[in-house]
Amino acid sequence: MSAKNNKDKLKNKIEDLGGRAKEAIGRATGNRETTxxxxxxxxxxxLKDAGEKV
Incomplete structure (x- = not known):
């Protein structure tokens, strides 16, 4: 596995975790748009992660 693949995986994981945080905040505040x-x-x-596996 190359350094670029690892870097891309890390970026995807960070984006996923950020999305999970946004969703949780949206639910806690009742903000549907944030969710x-x-x-x-x-x-x-x-999708990015799946595309990199191909």
């Missing part, structure tokens, strides 16, 4: 943004960030990170 949706968090879910979108998580989905984007998952």
């Amino acid at each position: 949706s943004r968090g879910r979108a960030d998580q989905a984007k990170a998952s």
Whole structure:
């Protein structure tokens, strides 16, 4: 595994964790927009991760 792959995986994981945090904050505050943004960030990170595995 190359350094670039590791760097990309780390970026994807950070984006996923950020999305999870946004979703949790949105749920706690009742803010649907923040919850949706968090879910979108998580989905984007998952797609990037899947694309790198191909």
